[in-house]
Amino acid sequence: MSKSAKLADWEKFVIANGWQAQAYELAAVVGQPVDAIQRLRATGACSRLEKAKDFAELFALWHGREPGEDDWPAPRKLGSHGTYEWQSPEVALLASLVGQISQAAIAEVLTTRLREKTGDPDAERTPTAIQVRTNLIGLQTTDVVGGLTTAEAARDIGSFAIVNQTIDKGELKTHRVGRLHVIPxxxxxxWKAKRVFPPEGYVQLSTIREPLSIKSDKLSEYARMGLIPTAIRCNPYGTKGPSTQFGTWWISKETADQLLADRRAGRQMPWHGKYTDNLRTTYKLWEKRKHPEACKTCVEIWGEQGVPQNFEEYSARYPGLAHGAKRHLTRPWSPGITLEEVANQAGKTVQEVQQAIDNGVLAATAEEGVQYVTRTDATRWIARKCPDGESARSWITLDTACDTYFFTMRELRGFIDAGDLKTKIGVTGTAKGVNYVLRHQCGQLREKIGFTEEQAARRLGITVERFRHLVEGVDWRAAEKIPLVTVQAVRKRLESRQGYTIEEAAAALGRTEGWVKEQIEKGATRVSRAKWDRRRLYITEPMLLRLREVSEQPPEVEKLGAEWLSLSEAALEAAVSLATLNAWGVKGELPYKEHKGVRHYHREAVRARARSYWENPRLHRAIPPAWFQAETCAA
Incomplete structure (x- = not known):
């Protein structure tokens, strides 16, 4: 009997398949002690294989089936840290749990399993180990099964806020996978199928709220009440911008432009006089606190038409008033504070306050023989450091008044003749014989009179259209007249111009606007944004100079095709030295073209000259170019 016939089946199996396999895995497969496996392999009888077989392969060869969960041996400790090896069943379990439960929960499940398999109460799979092994098998802990995370949903619609708001409202059901919210x-x-999109060309109603000087949600409430033409309620996903308790409303572009134009012109808005609940409340309050006829502010507010006689007249005129005017009409009447109170607040004497009143720098009214100053006027006077009207700073020349407050000389003289503007004539030095007027009174007159758009544009030396563009970014509430501070703000913007608009730059360069925009896209220049209006683009002086240089450059030279070779490329094509190829060109044997100061040779011309050269080469050991060899062989 041969020696191989005396071997047991397991020994034959180990010899045939056990090369460099784990001894404890072989022992678990064939049911023999590890020592027996090691003694057998120590004899060197194992057949050499291309690679060692793992437990699953060995088990399938021995038992004829795939190993089950209970067939695997207990995991071994590896390294000095005492961590246990990862086996295929555990990795498969890990892969099935990723995306279903949190990383910490996975660690807890695998730790319990590991302790059962090893009998080691200290065995553990830490969250860090879970993270590392998850990445090694090509998964991520943020992967979820059967849904998408809120971050993925936000990327889908372009808004994280909308996703979170929808979840908070209970309109989207989610479940937790660890720290992640998962949406099936x-x-x-x-949810996306329920979104309603606005018609093409509509704009979000909230975008005109600030230009209309509306701070609350009233605009969307007006839309809900049907007071805004073309308004429709939509819930499009991906909408950026605020939403309200009354929904996201959209209106046509034409309606939006008309509303802004009406507000700018001080015309009545569609909801004025329609929101009767609030109007009746303010009407009752106004009647209860109605100021006496001597109140000059009320007279100015109601104008030539006088005080409204009934609710219908009130509801037609009150909504269009400025916010400050509305506050004045509904607050309790007070003639103001006495001169003594003004003096105490300002830290001045009553005589100094009286002097300021006499000189016209502080307004006062008389009630039953007692002088009163409004709290607003007193506060402004104190803020101006209590001018008494005697200092040089309180008086300005007529020319300065015209320049600062946009009066004409004729208007100023009319105010002086009517007694509305106090004047004096200088008596000393350079001021001798010069007419002066009170600065404060000029400001009050201009504030009272205001400007029309035409007047403001004419005083600033610009067109009405230009004025409307500049005034858009100013925080003011349009009324019949434009206040002085608004016109002054527009003038500051004009004076602080930092460059050229695209249209102005095109005109300065003698180019089209399209050419300027093309250079901006190419990066030849860059544009800046005005600080007072981020929508306004301008080109600074240095950038305009750069554009001018680009404009004055000669037209770009036509690019040569791939058939035109440089000197080195041509020498390589002909398989000769640079000196030889250059000599051909100098002698006129090889035509060339200069492009950007560099000689270029046509490929066919180079080959034609090279053929005559290689037919009778001077050096027989030289190697002709490959294309020439191919031509020779073909011939």
């Missing part, structure tokens, strides 16, 4: 796919698609 069916739930997400159903």
């Amino acid at each position: 796919y069916a739930e997400w698609e159903a």
Whole structure:
């Protein structure tokens, strides 16, 4: 009997398949002690294989089936840290849990399993180990099954806020996978299908709220009440911008432009006089606190038409008033504070306050023989450091008044003749014989009179259209007249111009606007944004100079095709030295073209000259070019 016939089946199996396999895995497969496996392999009888077989392969060869969960041996400790090896069943379990439960929960499940398999109460799979092994098998802990995370949903619609708000409202059902909120796919698609999109060309109502000087949610409430033409309520996903308790409203572009134009012109808005609940409340309050006829502010507010006689007249005129005027009409009447109170607040004497009143720098009214100053006027006077009207700073020349307050000389003289503007004539030095007027009174007159758009544009030396563009970014509430501070703000913007608009730059360069925009896209220049209006683009002086240089450059030279070779490329093509090829060109044997100061040779011309050269080469050991060899062989 041969020696191989005396071997047991397990020994034959180990010899045939056990090369460099784990001894403890072989022992678990064939059911023999590890020592027996090691003694057998120590004899060197194992057949050499291309690679060692793992436990699953060995088990399938020995038992004829795949190993089950209970067939695997207990994991071994590896290294000095005492961590246990990862086996295929554990890795498969890990892969099935990723996306279903949190990383910490996975660590807890695998730790319990590991302790059962090893019998070691200290065995553990830490969250860090879970993270590392998850990445090694090509997964991520943020992967979820059967849905998408809120971050993925936000990327889908372009808004994280909308996703979170929808979840908070209970309109999207989610479940937790660790720290992640997961939205089921069916739930997400159903929610998106319910979104309503506005018609093409509509704009979001909230975008005109600030230009209309509305600070609250009233605009969307007006839309809900049907007071805004073309308004429709939509819930499009991906909408950026605020939403309100009354929904996201959209209106046509034409309606938006008309509303802004009406507000700018001080015309009545569609909701004025329609929101009767608030109007009746303010009407009752106004009647209760109605100021006496001597109140000059009320007279100015109501104008030539006088005080409204009934609710209908009140509801037609009150909504269009400025916010400050509305506050004045509904607050309790007070003639103001006495001169003594003004003096105490300002830290001045009553005589100094009286002097300021006499000189016209502080306004006062008389009630039953007692002088009163409004709290607003007193506060402004104190803020101006209590001018008494005697200092040089309180008086300005007529020319300065015209320049600062946009009066004409004729208007100023009319105010002086009517007694509305106090004047004096200088008596000393350079001021001798010069007419002066009170600065404060000029400001009050201009504030009272205001400007029309035409007047403001004419005083600033610009067109009405230009004025409307500049005034858009100013925080003011349009009324019949434009206040002085608004016109002054527009003038500051004009004076602080930092460059050229695209249209102005094109005109300065003698180019079209399209050419300027093309250079901006190419990066030849860059544009800046005005600080007072981020929508306004301008080109600074240095950038305009750069554009001018580009404009004055000669037209770009036509690019040569791939058939034109440089000197080195041509020498390589002909398989000769640079000196030889250059000599051909100098002698006129090889035509060339200069492009950007560099000689270029046509490929066919180079080959034609090279053929005559290689037919009778001077050096027989020289190697002709490959294309020439191919031509020779073909011939």
